[in-house]
Amino acid sequence: MSIIKADTHPLDRYLRTERLPHVWCPGCGIGTVLGAYLRAMEKIGMDPEKSIMVSGIGCTGRAAGYVRMDSFHTTHGRAIPFAVGLKAARPDLNVTVFSGDGDLFAIGGNHIIHAARRNANITVVAINNFTYGMTGGQLAPTTPETGITTTSPYGNVESPFNLAGLIAVAGASYVARWTSLHVRRLEKSLEKALKKRGFSFVEVLSQCPTAYGRRNRMRDPVDTLKYFQKYAVVKNHVNPLEGVIEPNKPFVVGEFLDAPEEPTFEDKLWELTKAEFLHTSQAERSEWIIEHRRHLEVLSRIISGKGGEE
Amino acid sequence: MATESNTEKLLERSGLSLPRGEVYLIEDRCKGCGLCIAFCPKHVLVVSDKFNKKGYHPPELVEEEPVNVCINCGFCERICPEFAIFVKEKKEE
Numbered sequence: 378m379s380i381i382k383a384d385t386h387p388l389d390r391y392l393r394t395e396r397l398p399h400v401w402c403p404g405c406g407i408g409t410v411l412g413a414y415l416r417a418m419e420k421i422g423m424d425p426e427k428s429i430m431v432s433g434i435g436c437t438g439r440a441a442g443y444v445r446m447d448s449f450h451t452t453h454g455r456a457i458p459f460a461v462g463l464k465a466a467r468p469d470l471n472v473t474v475f476s477g478d479g480d481l482f483a484i485g486g487n488h489i490i491h492a493a494r495r496n497a498n499i500t501v502v503a504i505n506n507f508t509y510g511m512t513g514g515q516l517a518p519t520t521p522e523t524g525i526t527t528t529s530p531y532g533n534v535e536s537p538f539n540l541a542g543l544i545a546v547a548g549a550s551y552v553a554r555w556t557s558l559h560v561r562r563l564e565k566s567l568e569k570a571l572k573k574r575g576f577s578f579v580e581v582l583s584q585c586p587t588a589y590g591r592r593n594r595m596r597d598p599v600d601t602l603k604y605f606q607k608y609a610v611v612k613n614h615v616n617p618l619e620g621v622i623e624p625n626k627p628f629v630v631g632e633f634l635d636a637p638e639e640p641t642f643e644d645k646l647w648e649l650t651k652a653e654f655l656h657t658s659q660a661e662r663s664e665w666i667i668e669h670r671r672h673l674e675v676l677s678r679i680i681s682g683k684g685g686e687e
Numbered sequence: 688m689a690t691e692s693n694t695e696k697l698l699e700r701s702g703l704s705l706p707r708g709e710v711y712l713i714e715d716r717c718k719g720c721g722l723c724i725a726f727c728p729k730h731v732l733v734v735s736d737k738f739n740k741k742g743y744h745p746p747e748l749v750e751e752e753p754v755n756v757c758i759n760c761g762f763c764e765r766i767c768p769e770f771a772i773f774v775k776e777k778k779e780e
């Protein structure tokens with residue numbers, strides 16, 4: 378028996394195969410997580426024609442360029458406002474943000490907490506590789522204490538964000554964390570996140586052998602996965618505030634939060650506009666628009682990525 | 688993977704067997720990262736000597752059948768970051 382030669386892969390219908398092989402380094406976890414996402418999509422029968430992937434800048438951000446569906450590669454840190462605006466304007470579309478820890482929690486940190494607070498009905502897949510991979514491995518708000526990076530050559534003295542805890546407290550509807558090793562459970566969790574109405578957030582700890590692993594005794598991608606195997610403790614519905622990650626200590630992976638359904642940001646906007654718009658004449662609508670200019674301005678600021686954070 | 692071999696024994700005793708898989712590979716997509724090899728629960732895969740178009744060593748199957756047989760668990764397919772390797776259930780001949 379030998380391996381059978383193939384030239385197509387079961388996920389090819391979701392991929393821009395003409396762009397493969399992708400840019401990610403050998404053994405980088407981003408491709409694995411993208412695979413889990415596409416399998417989850419397939420499993421729940423999510424129509425690529427009705428789905429859109431938004432990402433920011435970074436190695437993870439390149440994912441948007443490989444999926445065979447509408448996608449948008451935004452400026453650094455602005456994937457969330459773009460996605461929130463898109464969903465507000467087109468609630469019929471499935472909107473996913475697929476981006477890195479730096480993009481979502483450093484430069485984009487303000488946007489993500491407010492999108493969670495608003496319960497915007499989008500799914501966020503955050504690949505946490507503990508660093509800014511694309512720019513060569515700088516200190517990120519997710520770098521574990523003592524972690525060596527190009528900008529913390531003597532070891533990180535800051536404590537990282539607990540992303541799951543932060544987003545749960547901010548007001549999300551669904552929060553989970555997995556690693557690039559927990560591929561099956563990640564897939565199941567992504568199915569739930571995609572189906573969930575409201576802000577859903579899935580953090581995936583992942584290996585960056587090139588920029589982070591190499592400096593932290595995990596040069597081989599297998600090393601980081603062995604680390605995850607050793608320290609990840611699968612537990613569901615743990616208090617998200619207990620989701621802290623410390624070096625060489627057990628950390629929790631699992632579903633932290635699956636909250637009862639609440640009206641989403643788009644629901645509320647729709648209610649607001651529907652009540653006013655129904656059975657009105659064109660003249661009345663124009664009048665309404667003038668009267669509600671402030672709301673529309675906030676909305677357009679969100680859509681244009683200038684925030685609406687006040 | 689103690690639990691798996693126990694499962695296998697239990698299944699065998701009740702006259703059942705684990706599924707078998709056939710491994711497929713798009714050779715030129717592989718970047719030789721070794722993740723499929725390191726995490727195959729049945730140790731079915733090894734690094735080959737050959738080079739693909741990009742100069743990486745793709746995996747190949749181990750010689751020793753039937754000790755190391757693919758059980759169609761799908762882990763290699765899921766862990767592969769390159770959409771290169773996948774498995775299909777092997778139908779009984």
Ligand SMILES: Cc1ncc(C[n+]2csc(CCOP(=O)(O)OP(=O)(O)O)c2C)c(N)n1
Binds near residue numbers: 435477478480508509
């Ligand atoms: C406005 C702006 N600031 C800084 C950069 C440089 N930059 C590019 S990617 C990146 C960080 C990416 O980190 P992360 O989101 O974690 O992605 P990764 O590469 O780790 O997947 C930075 C700071 C930029 N492109 N634009």
Ligand code: SF4
Binds near residue numbers: 404407510
């Ligand atoms: S630099 Fe790191 S995150 Fe970027 S592709 Fe390479 S391994 Fe992946």
Ligand code: SF4
Binds near residue numbers: 708710728731759764
């Ligand atoms: S399907 Fe499972 S048993 Fe078969 S080669 Fe892949 S990882 Fe190994």
Ligand code: SF4
Binds near residue numbers: 769772
């Ligand atoms: S996991 Fe994929 S890319 Fe890595 S060695 Fe196996 S087939 Fe090649």
Ligand SMILES: [Mg+2]
Binds near residue numbers: 477506509
């Ligand atoms: Mg990163």
